[in-house]
Amino acid sequence: MPVYEYGLSFEKGHLFAEIEGKKFVLDTGSPMSMAASSGLNFGGQELRLPGNVMGLTASQLSGFIGTEVHGLLGTDVLNEGDLLFDFERGKLVVPGAPLPLEGEAIPFKPLMGVPLVEASVDGQAYGFFFDTGARISYFQDEDVLAKGPKIGTDEDFYPGFGRFETDTYRLEVKLVSRAFSLVTGTLPAMLGLSLGMAGADGIIGNEVLQGLKSLAYMPGRNRIVME
Numbered sequence: 371m372p373v374y375e376y377g378l379s380f381e382k383g384h385l386f387a388e389i390e391g392k393k394f395v396l397d398t399g400s401p402m403s404m405a406a407s408s409g410l411n412f413g414g415q416e417l418r419l420p421g422n423v424m425g426l427t428a429s430q431l432s433g434f435i436g437t438e439v440h441g442l443l444g445t446d447v448l449n450e451g452d453l454l455f456d457f458e459r460g461k462l463v464v465p466g467a468p469l470p471l472e473g474e475a476i477p478f479k480p481l482m483g484v485p486l487v488e489a490s491v492d493g494q495a496y497g498f499f500f501d502t503g504a505r506i507s508y509f510q511d512e513d514v515l516a517k518g519p520k521i522g523t524d525e526d527f528y529p530g531f532g533r534f535e536t537d538t539y540r541l542e543v544k545l546v547s548r549a550f551s552l553v554t555g556t557l558p559a560m561l562g563l564s565l566g567m568a569g570a571d572g573i574i575g576n577e578v579l580q581g582l583k584s585l586a587y588m589p590g591r592n593r594i595v596m597e
Contacts, residue, residue, distance in 0.1 A: 371466030374413050378455060378462040382436055383505035385455075385576050387462045392440035395431065396455075396462070397503025398448060398587070399573065400529070401483040404428065405441030412447060413464035419447075424530035434527045442503070445483035449589035458583045469586045475593040476500075476546050481568055485594065489574065490544045492517075496571040498543075500594065504575035506538065507554040510562045511571060515539050521553055534558050543574065548596060550578050 377388035385396045389412055394405070405419040406428040421427060423442060432438045454463040478485035478500060485500040492514060498507075506524055509515050518539040527533045536555030543550045552575070557565060565573070578596075579585060586595040 372414060373466050374464040376462045376464075378457065378460050380576075380580070383576070384435055385502050385579065386439070387443070393438065395435070395439055395442040395503055396448065397442050397444050397501070399484055399499055399501030399503045400442060400444030401446060403442055403444045403447045407440075410441075412443070413450065413466075415450065417447065426529040434533070444503075445480075445485075445589070448587070449480070449483055452590065453587045455579070455582075455585040455587065457579065457585070468590070469588060471588070471591070471593065471595065473586075473595045473597055474546055474548075475595050478592050478594060480589065480592065481570075485589075485592075486568075486570055487545060487574065487594070491541065497569055498572045498574045499565075499568075499570050501573045502576045502579065504573050505577075507541065507543070507552040507573055507575040507577060508536075508557050508565075509541055509554050509572035510556060510565060512556055515541060515554060515556065518542070518554075524553070524555055526555070528557075528561055531558070531561060534561075545574075545578070545596075552577050 379386050386393050402423045403419050404423045408418050410417045428441045452469040478487045487500045489498050518541050521538040524538045525535050538553050538555045541552050541554035583597045
């Protein structure tokens with residue numbers, strides 16, 4: 371099967387792929403995709419995408435991020451097969467065949483298609499959504515979070531909710547044997563409640579991707595491998 375490659379970049383804290391000359395947010399935290407115009411060929415598949423996710427359009431998303439984007443690819447598209455995020459070469463690779471399972475794998479459980487990983491904070495295990503669409507991380511145990519050094523405040527947004535502000539702290543998180551020091555906030559009560567109902571304690575944002583050579587995303591085997 372043919373291999374497809376697309377430009378991959380970080381900009382304004384978000385992860386983008388350039389597909390057919392248009393910029394898309396790559397968002398494993400969203401079960402749905404959307405685009406300003408519905409037709410898109412990705413990985414050899416002809417897609418028909420809706421114009422919004424929970425009321426969020428490409429135009430609104432562009433305003434929130436501060437750069438023009440054509441749409442967002444969620445797990446309804448990203449979970450169709452293995453993907454290689456090749457940060458060294460700046461490429462998103464759709465390999466057309468299963469990737470070799472090399473290196474230490476981070477297992478996940480898909481919830482509505484969104485990967486839920488187990489990570490440890492302060493020696494205790496918690497469930498976190500692995501969300502490449504999140505610019506910063508979130509953790510709902512405010513007592514634990516407040517033990518870390520405070521960084522300041524940050525403004526973020528969420529589809530169907532809009533903008534919100536949060537105090538941010540540095541949180542030490544371990545994924546299998548990898549340790550990360552993440553800028554972490556707390557979601558507003560309503561969003562935090564829906565997170566808890568899904569069985570998650572927080573969200574690991576795309577800061578974990580910074581400095582990686584690559585990330586292999588294997589939704590068919592419920593595995594992520596970082597290098």
